[in-house]
Amino acid sequence: MPCSCTASPEAIRITDITARDGFQSVKEWIPTEIKLRVIDELIAAGIKKMEIASFVSPKAIPQMSDAAEVTAHVVNNNPGVDVVVLAPNLRGVQDAANSGASEISYIISASSKHNRANINRTHEESLDDLSAIRERFPDLKINLSMSAVFGCPFDGEITPQQVLWLLHEGMKRGIDSVSLCDTIGVANPRQVMALLPEIKAAAPSLPLALHLHDTHGMALANTYAALQCGVTCFETAGGGLGGCPFAPGAAGNAATEDTVNMLHRMGMQTEIDLGKLLIAVNTIKQTIMHDLPSHLAKARSYSEFCFCRF
């Protein structure tokens, strides 16, 4: 998956993806010790599942060149935390497994054009590789991270049929879970409300997570729509890090702290301590990126209200 939660709709599970999707979008090298400090602070805040690295070519994404070290640190020190890593191919999966990760995220785009642009493969090639990974690593959990589910930068609209087709192809090859990713942040609540019931009907026992971006400010609106559909797992990044190198300044992933704040205000449980979570966010702000897109990172304090004239 991300999530294997079978909790009641009142209990929500967050898979924090700060160290993978968030850090990956930062151009300047983040020292490994800073990465580990943020990860440790996130775990101290109560994060129980994290996507922490990409096992990709260091030439393609230098920021992820310490993936093995980061993964080993978390696996060895935090037996209670589920560690997920991204691996785009057999070689990456082998490296990930060697580092001790027990679950990989494998990306295929719902749009064939985006799949080609993003990972330079046809759908057929991606699915063949998925089959090979499943065969070589029968005990590894595989999450299908399906990108561009709610809109494609090249094709525009993505139909539910395209998503369902790819989901079925993944299930035939033995995926353990699926994440539906709004890669470019264009999903709207009506679309979420229309698609998710179809997905749940097609795969009622497959763990499902939603991965939202806040490019157009709709991440929390879509989160709320997904909650109404019974989705209880969300992938989010501290500070709202992430997003897209081609849209400088635009908001990134749904922020972990903004999501947790809304869930708590709605009376839902996450087992995350928001005050401690903001310590991790503050570290990101102080050491990695001062101007974070998340709202709580900008408001002076999550608990500090202001007096507004009129």
Added chain:
Amino acid sequence: MPCSCTASPEAIRITDITARDGFQSVKEWIPTEIKLRVIDELIAAGIKKMEIASFVSPKAIPQMSDAAEVTAHVVNNNPGVDVVVLAPNLRGVQDAANSGASEISYIISASSKHNRANINRTHEESLDDLSAIRERFPDLKINLSMSAVFGCPFDGEITPQQVLWLLHEGMKRGIDSVSLCDTIGVANPRQVMALLPEIKAAAPSLPLALHLHDTHGMALANTYAALQCGVTCFETAGGGLGGCPFAPGAAGNAATEDTVNMLHRMGMQTEIDLGKLLIAVNTIKQTIMHDLPSHLAKARSYSEFCFCRF
């Protein structure tokens, strides 16, 4: 109110409050010609109702010292646009009426402590003044702009009973509409879904608008919740201007362009041209505040998607 719309739930009416709530929060003087340019561009984008000025003491809020000139400009040049102005007392209402405004927003806070801090009056004093305004200006539309409805910086939680009490007191004094304001931006979708049906049941024929702030990033989530309750009128500000002088950097009002973008993506009608609206937002960005909190102001273009690696 804001809105007197009786349209189907698919047709949404936006009352743009850029020139009042937005500009009022900007410390540096905005030249009158810039104010009028933004207003004209908003009208050119299809805005049909605007709150454009505050008739308050220029000593208290110097930014609003050209309220009469701004109001007269819009009233005289745009007969098709409903012009609302804020007026906190009899004298302000008299000045507003002299300038040609046909509707005033009169603020009372749902919290007595916030009412005292914000406009230095008890609830009783505010309601007595409302009675006097109604008597002196029988033909003027009066919108009760109820602040701190979803949370108070001093009292914390506000109960539905407090809101309903003030609503009834306002209706007894002949208000024409009500805006429910999340002044400090702490409303959550469950709270919206719980309160709005109570308000609609208590005042089924009273036009109702929602005025949201994006302090914690929940403005669009709350908008979506309100849509599900059948609310069709929203008060928003271009660029997400507004907010609070005591929380520098925090997001302000729900941004008109982010709201319109979500509504359009959901297939709803606003009669607003998003491309033209972004011209007004760009003027705000270029002449008033470069770093606007709205999401579309940060994304390079509302229609421009990006290619995101993984």
